[in-house]
Amino acid sequence: MLRSLAGLSSLPWVIMGDFSDLLHHYEKRDLVPHSDWLITGFRNAVADSGLQDFPFTGPQFTWERFRGTADMVEEKLDRILTSDSWTSLFDGATACSFITPYSDHIPLLLIPVMVTQECRRCRFCFDNVWLREDKCREIIAQSWDRTVGMDVLRRIEACSYDV
Structure with missing residues (x-):
């Protein structure tokens, strides 16, 4: 066997x-x-x-x-x-x-004890094709309005959490 x-x-x-x-x-x-x-x-x-x-x-x-x-x-x-x-x-x-x-x-x-792996968030990558989706455009606009005054990288990071 x-x-x-x-x-x-x-x-x-x-x-x-x-x-x-x-x-x-x-x-x-x-x-x-x-x-x-x-x-x-x-x-x-x-x-x-x-x-x-x-x-x-x-x-x-x-x-x-x-x-x-x-x-x-x-x-x-x-x-x-x-x-x-x-x-x-x-x-x-x-x-x-x-x-x-x-x-x-x-x-x-x-x-048998299964050890759970901590789920790590993947790095966010934006794809321009998403802009063709109305809902995506709406989420980005709301996030961008909400983060006025932040630097660009922080605004993009905040947008990734809103998606």
Whole structure:
């Protein structure tokens, strides 16, 4: 699935779930290490798809087996992957994990917070073709009459706000 997303990284993507694989060796606590080729393959698939691991607070090992025994295994199999465009769009997003006694997986909660960009007013540019419009001519005349005594640049600026 990740390889099929290659080339779509300009779109805002978020993928959450059980990937059943690791990005790093420290994402597993066990006596038997995870295979290097599996970690490298998964890491390459994530990178090739234009996604990155979205951090979350709380317990990082999201799956466990043989809890309470000497053979206990803990791994970070569940994760959130996002594209750069999603991360930019939801710049205030946060995520966390929760402990649950009913599953061998820990649920993840993603809170997407869209940061609104301050709307900046574009620079006003006058076009002579507007003078052909009666309403435009009326607005300009009223603004020009209202700003008598101001310098020309301030009058033009005031006119731009009246439009």
